[in-house]
Amino acid sequence: MTTMEAIGPRPKRILDPTRIMIYSVLIVAALYYLLPLYVMIMTSLKGMPEIRLGNIFSPPVEVTFEPWIKAWDTACTGLYCEGLKVGFWNSVQILIPSVIISIAIASVNGYALSFWRFRGAEVFFTILIFGSFIPYQVMLYPLVIITRELGIFGSLAGVIFIHTIFGMPILTLLFRNYFASLPQELFKAARVDGAGFWGVFLKIMVPMSPPIFVVAIILQVTGIWNDFLFGVIFAGTKNFPMTVQLNNIVNTTQGVKEYNVNMAATILTGGVPLLIYFLSGKYFVRGIAAGAVKG
Amino acid sequence: MANQDRPNPYFRNLNAKVAATPMILTTMIVFVGCSLWTVIYSFSASRALPVNEFVGFAQYERLFNTSRWNKSVENIAFYGIFSLVFSLVVGFVLAAFMDQKIRFENTFRTIYLYPFALSFIVTGVVWQWILNPTLGLQEAVRSLGWESFTFDLIADRDTVIYALLIAGIWQGTGFVMALMLAGLRAVDDEIWKAARVDGIPKWKTYIFVVIPMMRGVFITTLVIIASGIVRLYDLVVAMTAGGPGIASEVPAKYVYDFMFARANVGQALAASTVMLTTVLIILIPWIYLEYGKKKKG
Numbered sequence: 335m336t337t338m339e340a341i342g343p344r345p346k347r348i349l350d351p352t353r354i355m356i357y358s359v360l361i362v363a364a365l366y367y368l369l370p371l372y373v374m375i376m377t378s379l380k381g382m383p384e385i386r387l388g389n390i391f392s393p394p395v396e397v398t399f400e401p402w403i404k405a406w407d408t409a410c411t412g413l414y415c416e417g418l419k420v421g422f423w424n425s426v427q428i429l430i431p432s433v434i435i436s437i438a439i440a441s442v443n444g445y446a447l448s449f450w451r452f453r454g455a456e457v458f459f460t461i462l463i464f465g466s467f468i469p470y471q472v473m474l475y476p477l478v479i480i481t482r483e484l485g486i487f488g489s490l491a492g493v494i495f496i497h498t499i500f501g502m503p504i505l506t507l508l509f510r511n512y513f514a515s516l517p518q519e520l521f522k523a524a525r526v527d528g529a530g531f532w533g534v535f536l537k538i539m540v541p542m543s544p545p546i547f548v549v550a551i552i553l554q555v556t557g558i559w560n561d562f563l564f565g566v567i568f569a570g571t572k573n574f575p576m577t578v579q580l581n582n583i584v585n586t587t588q589g590v591k592e593y594n595v596n597m598a599a600t601i602l603t604g605g606v607p608l609l610i611y612f613l614s615g616k617y618f619v620r621g622i623a624a625g626a627v628k629g
Numbered sequence: 630m631a632n633q634d635r636p637n638p639y640f641r642n643l644n645a646k647v648a649a650t651p652m653i654l655t656t657m658i659v660f661v662g663c664s665l666w667t668v669i670y671s672f673s674a675s676r677a678l679p680v681n682e683f684v685g686f687a688q689y690e691r692l693f694n695t696s697r698w699n700k701s702v703e704n705i706a707f708y709g710i711f712s713l714v715f716s717l718v719v720g721f722v723l724a725a726f727m728d729q730k731i732r733f734e735n736t737f738r739t740i741y742l743y744p745f746a747l748s749f750i751v752t753g754v755v756w757q758w759i760l761n762p763t764l765g766l767q768e769a770v771r772s773l774g775w776e777s778f779t780f781d782l783i784a785d786r787d788t789v790i791y792a793l794l795i796a797g798i799w800q801g802t803g804f805v806m807a808l809m810l811a812g813l814r815a816v817d818d819e820i821w822k823a824a825r826v827d828g829i830p831k832w833k834t835y836i837f838v839v840i841p842m843m844r845g846v847f848i849t850t851l852v853i854i855a856s857g858i859v860r861l862y863d864l865v866v867a868m869t870a871g872g873p874g875i876a877s878e879v880p881a882k883y884v885y886d887f888m889f890a891r892a893n894v895g896q897a898l899a900a901s902t903v904m905l906t907t908v909l910i911i912l913i914p915w916i917y918l919e920y921g922k923k924k925k926g
Contacts, residue, residue, distance in 0.1 A: 356726045363723060364740045370755045370799065371743075377758065388768035390759065443652045450645030458649070458656045465660030467852070467912055469860040471884040471901040475670075475679075475894060476663035499655050506652065531644035560748035562863040567889065577750040581867050584754045593758060604751040611746035615739060618746065619807055 378402060378598040385593050401594035405602060409595055411574075411582035418599050421579030425559060425606075428575055432494045433554045436501035437547065443502070444509025445535050449521050459506070466503035470563060481568060488570030496564045501557065505550055508621075512546040513539060545617070552614050553621040556607040576603045664905060671902040675895035688899035698900065701878045704790055708879075709858045712797050716854060717847070719798075720805025725835060727806070728813045738810075741803035749800065753867025756796035757783065786876035789869055793877060797864060801857075805850055812846035813839070852915045856908055880904050 373390050378401050380394040407417040414420070447455055477496065478487060486492040516539070524534045540547075565575035574582075580603045584596045611618050671689075674682045692698050723741065727734055744752060759765050762781035770778040782792040816839055824834040840847075862881035869877040880900055888897035 353729075356729055356731065360723070360726055360731065360737055363719075364737060367740050367744065367799065367803070370752075370759060373759055374755055385764060387772075388764050389772050390761075390765055391769050439651045442648045446642075446645040446649045450642045452642040452645050452649070455645075455649065458653050461656040461660055462652060464912065464916065465656060467856040467908055468660060468664055469856075469881065469901065469904045469908060471860065471862075471881050471897075472667050472905045473659055473663040474884070474901070475888055475898065476666045477659070480658075480663075498651075499659055502652060502655050531648065556746055560750075562748065562750050562866070563885075577748050577863075580754065581750050584757075585867070585870060593761075593764065596754065597758065600751050600754050604747045607746045607748070608743065611743055612739070615735070619738075619742070622745070622804060622807060 374597045374601050378405075378594055378601055380594050382592060382594060398594075401592070401598040402602075404592070405583070405595045405599035409583045409599060410586065410589070411579050412586060418576060418579055418583070418602055421574060421576035422602070424569070424573050424579075425575040425577075427490055428493050428497070428565070428569065428573070429555060429558050431490075432497035432501070432558050433551060435494065436498045436505060436554055437550050439498065440502055440505030440550070441509045441540070441543075441547070442535065443506040444511075444513050445539055446531075447506070447510045448513035448516075449518075449534070450531065459510070462503045462506060466500075470500070474567065478567070487568065490569065490573050493564055493569040493573065493575075496568050497554075497558050497561070500564070501554055504553065508550055508553070509543075509546060512543060516542065548614070549617050549621045552610055552617050555610055556618075559606050667898050668902050668905070671895070671898040673895055673898075675898065677892040677894065679894055679898075688895045689903075692896060692899045692903070695896075697875045697878055698880075698883055700875050701880045701883050702903075704877060705858065705861065705879050707790055708794060708797070708861065709855065711794055712801065712858060713851065713854060715794075715798055716802045716805045717850065720802050720850075721809045721840075723802070723806045724809035724813055727810055738807070741806050743803070744800045745804045747800065749863035750867040752796050752800045753864045753869075756792065756799070757868045760792050760795070783869065784873065786873050789873065789877045793864060793868060796868060797861070800864075801854065805854065808846060808850050809843075812843045815846075816842060848915060848918065852911060855911050859904055859908055859911075 376393055377385065377390060379397050379399070381396065381398050381400070384395060405417060406419050406422075408415050409417045411421075446452075447459055477499075481487040481492045481495060484495075486495060520538060520542075521534060524538050529537060559575075560577060561575065562577045562581065565573075566578050569575060569578075580599050583599050670679050672683050672685060673680055674684045674687070727737060731737070760767075760780070760783040762768075762784045767778060767780040770780070782788040782795070820838060820842070821834070824831075824838065829838075860881050861879050862885065865871060865877055865879050865882055871878040871882055881904070884897045884901045884904070887893045887900065
């Protein structure tokens with residue numbers, strides 16, 4: 335994480351009523367934001383008898399990790415009782431190829447759009463960006479037909495294909511803006527030295543761009559991990575990602591509701607993006623700001 | 630754009646064109662092609678499978694005579710307006726407070742923004758638990774001695790939409806705050822100095838000078854969250870599954886259910902075309918603004 339700013343307020347300003355008001359508002363807001371995280375953790379560490387006493391805010395009297403083990407290993411999603419681990423590994427299998435393929439394609443797009451403008455490029459780019467605002471529901475059915483014709487509907491390849499398509503607008507925008515900020519002279523010098531389209535890209539652009547690749551990876555890992563709609567439609571029952579499994583565990587209609595197991599499962603599902611978020615603070619902010627700042 | 634020498638437009642940049650093929654295919658086949666397909670087949674009599682029998686506006690007539698669809702539209706309009714206004718106002722106020730050279734700025738920002746890293750499914754499940762009428766917040770307050778305390782938003786048809794709002798706002802306001810803060814940081818320091826020299830109070834400077842200057846940031850944020858609201862789906866599935874009854878149904882869920890569970894593709898396509906139209910109504914003025922700006926620059 336980044337370091338704190340060096341500008342400290344002058345001592346007398348601390349007691350300023352405006353400052354007190356500002357800090358109170360910020361702290362109350364922070365408590366509201368932290369409350370669900372607190373409740374999740376506390377509930378996941380309690381036994382069911384304690385939960386039935388009915389105070390979701392009280393810390394556990396007796397800490398138990400049983401719900402975590404159950405959530406991971408034996409929780410039931412409809413017919414199967416193999417826990418969230420199945421969904422976790424499915425999500426990993428969806429995530430890795432989707433992230434690599436979508437970033438590879440989008441970085442080349444961004445590069446072509448910044449340095450090799452061909453006729454019509456801007457038109458396609460504009461459609462791509464405005465296309466990203468079209469609700470997914472509008473394109474779902476034709477995409478089901480397309481993936482079925484390609485023979486990848488209901489498979490890992492199908493959902494990876496879909497993630498690659500819908501990751502393209504934001505990632506292309508991200509890379510295009512980044513490459514456009516690099517000096518043109520660099521590109522011209524490499525061209526004079528005889529490097530071609532791919533030579534410039536692989537030898538000059540990629541080595542210069544680790545930060546933007548990090549931003550893109552964060553954006554894609556959190557986005558794809560958190561996806562529900564594409565997973566439930568295109569992945570097929572045996573490849574359901576973790577979010578779909580979590581929903582199936584929590585909202586299953588059979589059996590007694592085990593809120594502690596549900597909360598442990600929720601933390602496990604949210605854990606991956608949260609970990610990335612806490613480890614990568616400023617890159618994450620840059621990633622989400624990329625969506626708002628257009629070039 | 631660059632209007633330099635272009636000897637042969639077709640073979641120039643051949644490599645770039647080949648490299649951009651996935652992008653061209655995506656835009657033409659998916660974004661343009663699939664959307665057109667949906668619009669065209671929304672006029673067909675499709676049931677379990679799409680058919681080429683076109684029936685004019687029959688699907689739309691049926692759609693707007695379906696109480697579940699009308700409830701969905703009503704819900705998303707209510708949810709949309711409330712969450713837009715609330716997240717913009719609160720997001721801006723938090724950002725303005727964060728911009729007062731406060732201590733622990735990074736800590737505050739980390740806290741406000743972490744829900745945005747979570748899946749809507751996670752958010753929905755957590756809030757479903759907190760708002761649980763028998764064991765959640767309501768019971769916790771009652772056990773403190775306030776026996777008549779009632780907070781069962783999620784179980785009541787008239788209030789379940791507020792439950793969705795609480796969760797949706799929790800997840801999204803941090804994002805708005807981050808965008809607003811970036812916008813505030815981009816405001817020239819000279820503005821603040823000039824205002825201070827003229828003795829204009831801070832709040833007045835915000836309302837009459839800074840906010841008008843940040844118009845672009847506001848509009849962009851508005852467009853991004855508005856088009857996100859239209860596709861609201863996961864949160865409803867995880868938190869209420871559209872219930873109690875049809876009290877928290879939303880259009881995106883209508884589309885999914887009619888497309889995949891009820892095998893009524895025609896209805897689903899008509900509903901998604903209505904969603905598309907709504908987004909276009911939001912987008913087209915924005916595109917005009919964007920292009921207007923580019924011409925000036």
